[in-house]
Amino acid sequence: MRSLTRLFLMVLLGGCELVNAQQVYQVGVASESLEPGEESFSVALSGYAGPWAGRFAFTWLPKGLKSSNPAISRSIPKVGKGSVQTAVVGKVTYKLDSKGNITAGKSGKSLPALPGITGFVVKNNDMYAAAGSDTLYRLHLPNPERGWMRAAYHNGQIPRVVPKEIFVSQDKLYAITKTDSLFEAAVIHGKEPEQLFARALALKSEQSQVLLMCLDLCGFDGSFINEIKKDIAKKHRLPEEAILINASHTHFAPGTQKWLTWAPHNRYPDEAYMNKVVRPAMLKAADRALASSAPSYVKVGRGTTAIGRNRSNGELATPYDNAVDVLTAERTDGSEKTVMVLSGCHPVAGTAGIKHFTVSSNYPGFMRNALEEAGKIKTTALFMQGCAGDINPIDEPEITGAKLAADALKVMDSNMKPLSGPVTFHMDSVLAETTPWSKEKLVEFRETNSKLGAQMEPERNVAWADLMLSHLEQNTMPKSMPVYIQTINIGEWKLIGLSREVVTEYGLAIKKLWPEKLVSVAGYCNDVSSYLPVERHIKTRVYEGEGSCFWYGLPSVFPLDILDRVVNRISTKNY
Template sequence: MAITVAVLMCLATGGLAGNEPLEAWKAGIATVVITPEQPMWMAGYASRTKPSEGKIHDLYAKALALEDGQGTRLVIVAVDLIGFPREFRDRMEKEVGARYKLPPEGLLLNASHTHSGPELRAWRATQMWDLPPEQIELSKQYSETLRGKLVELVGQALADLTPARLSYVYARTGFAMNRRLQGAKGYSIAPNVDGPVDHEVPVLQVLSADGKKRRALMFGYACHNTTLSDYEFCGDYAGFAWRYVEEAHPGTTAFFITGCGADQNPTPRRTLEWAQQHGRALSNAVEAALLARPRPVRGPLKVALEEAMLELERPPSVEDLKKQASSTTASLYERRHAEELLAELEKTGRVSSTYPYLVHVARFGDDLTMVGLAGEVVVDYSLRLKKELAGPAVWVAGYTNEVSGYVPSRRVLEEGGYEARGAIVYYSTIPLPFTSSIETLIVDKVHELVRRTRTAASQ
């Protein structure tokens, strides 16, 4: 017992004193408008039949650069976009590495997953095959321009690094509803009040070194950003939420980080009023969190970024693929997906059996662990990781660094439905469903990186 108490006291002392004084942090902030300058095809819904028509408000990219007393840096880039393709992330990582000596693990991208933004990968996804060539060209040009803007943005945030204090707190709000409803024919997308949700709203606060000025509020929520489905550019509920936070705190930059909301929809939805009301509910949760006394976040900062090699199902036989490609009962996208697999088999003789999946961990001393998972991540991951990593505050983001498909848990994969396999035909990047090892492989990688980024005080 005495040993336990001694260890606990040691932990407490180590934690309070920390390896860093509070003042050791530096933070820098930059923002840029990324609204396309002309009508463009919009991302997220295969049912759209024409390019965008105007905007409700501008789309933004924002960067928060953080540096601890030992010079370790992390730049978090939050954008009002559907998600980043892997090749976008890889090229941007190289460019910020060359220009600012920022290592790969120092760059964390997160997309709000608004379905009212431009399509970045019109030449890849199967539902985009019918686009007019000029729209495909516009999408390529937009991606190029965007990368240039984001590289500049990272530079501006790093140039803005000035002494800061960090603190963390959270509250809750309830408009995200589980959207996997079981019926006679399996799971469909419909509100399911009994399904799992993660209603927490994590908030990272960045104050000036003297604590007098609130420089940034970064907050998150696990919910699809899909209130709207029309033809005007808009940040959806997330875009309204950060605007409301900024209106309430003049001079503060607000950042939205998407959580593990792949199987969650804002409910109700489909009107501008609902997007605004959900934005208001989320910004109210940020206000509630601030009343709940944010706790100091100390360093040191440790970051790690690695791939977990996920396993994919074996492809159907050539015979079955041919049947599917010419089936009269299969959807257009199912037929195209079968054609793509056939073309790949013909060209290379095989279809990939693995997928390199990015896992990002940023550990802020013993006070906060941020986990950034790639893809459209279902809520089971944040609920599980928050339980298993309990101790320091845990913030689990999805839609991080790359979005190339859904990331089901073992449960969702076994239950089936859109997030398990139905959505695969709309993406061209992950060719086949994951095997049931997916959850273990991802969670094990998170634990490995969390162990590696553990500070001396907590060992």
């Protein structure tokens, strides 16, 4: 009996020693909304080139007759002397005369003409105008040379409204038609699981700390991310190399980066959204995650998923990195849990009907929601996008999200490894040289496409040729295309974050460098300025290898050996 008791105590104490041996990290998590609010009257969505007329998360809500809404009607602007309309914004007076001319300020500076204009309003730095059709127009006042662009139109999914007048009441845009009907402008948001978030995970060992941020955005320019990193680093004394920022690449978020060859409404990010929503949300999420750190046990595991398929491989064997990697951090007191899931698949499905024009996080939102509801304690879920460049989902977002959540739960239930060891981080890059076209080739290409008229790709090609010719004229042609490589090590787990829209082979190749380790590879990190293809895409001239270069305004395609260059750099440095 005593020997059995002694054996039981030895097992019990041995178990306690194993539990106590697991390293305790300081982990904090935070979530901030990225939902567009009332900072803009219309939101142009990212991703997709079609319809070329634009995907605007915008609708008109019927409000009855103007006469039945006297409080709102009293906000209709009075006509100034000799003008159709006068508006004072800050210290600047804008006037629209009976001939359709718009002037600004005491000098009477003329703004670009809009044929048929019947009225305008100003919101932040944008002027919105009606012009006798079902199209709402927008002019960015700090850069009027960009011209008028569409801000909304009758797309077959929203009510067809032809405004006779437009005006603002209590920071909302209204339209009155010829029949005296009143309509209120509204942004179309997805249901609760589809909401956009900026989520941050801070993790610290005794020596150092890292911050991982996961954003429900299609992408971002590296210059914007560098500014955010500088702000966070300065405030929290955290090295910029320790901050990794990943975009989920949802095709249903407002535009947040430059696409200079797209239709005018998609060429520049929405400044009001960027400055009033995205930037504050990112900084606040970082602050809260770093401030809320608490002792936690961290585990990592891997399973597989079947949510995607390779979309661009033709007759060749189909590569697909089907790994689903899961990182969990549970507070030592058992009160809260954080789950981060990494897998590579485009959030691009669900485009039928009004969904095509709706703000949505797509399948990552459904996945997060399912994991949080399944949690036995308070759970916060994050999604980090992997090497999704050429991987599309095979189901609608709701199904894809549910499948990925189920796959992640399988990993959490059976295949998690406790982490222990230091936290380290490194930043590196590979510079791929460009091979720009000659001026003669660009001019010929431009002339050929300009003759094809108002079509999506010819208009894109003309815009691309103009951009390249401008580079040649101003001697600003990029000489290289950098691929940024960020490494985060947390104990035995290694996370490699690559910039650009990384295709699936990069994940498969990089993981082979450390067969004894669990290595996770994320694309869409820190700078989403093009696709990052491999030789097969470039040789076969498919979208990822060639067509996307025109959309992203690249000077040329990538060199054929770009995969080897990136993998060799990572292997040589062995961070």
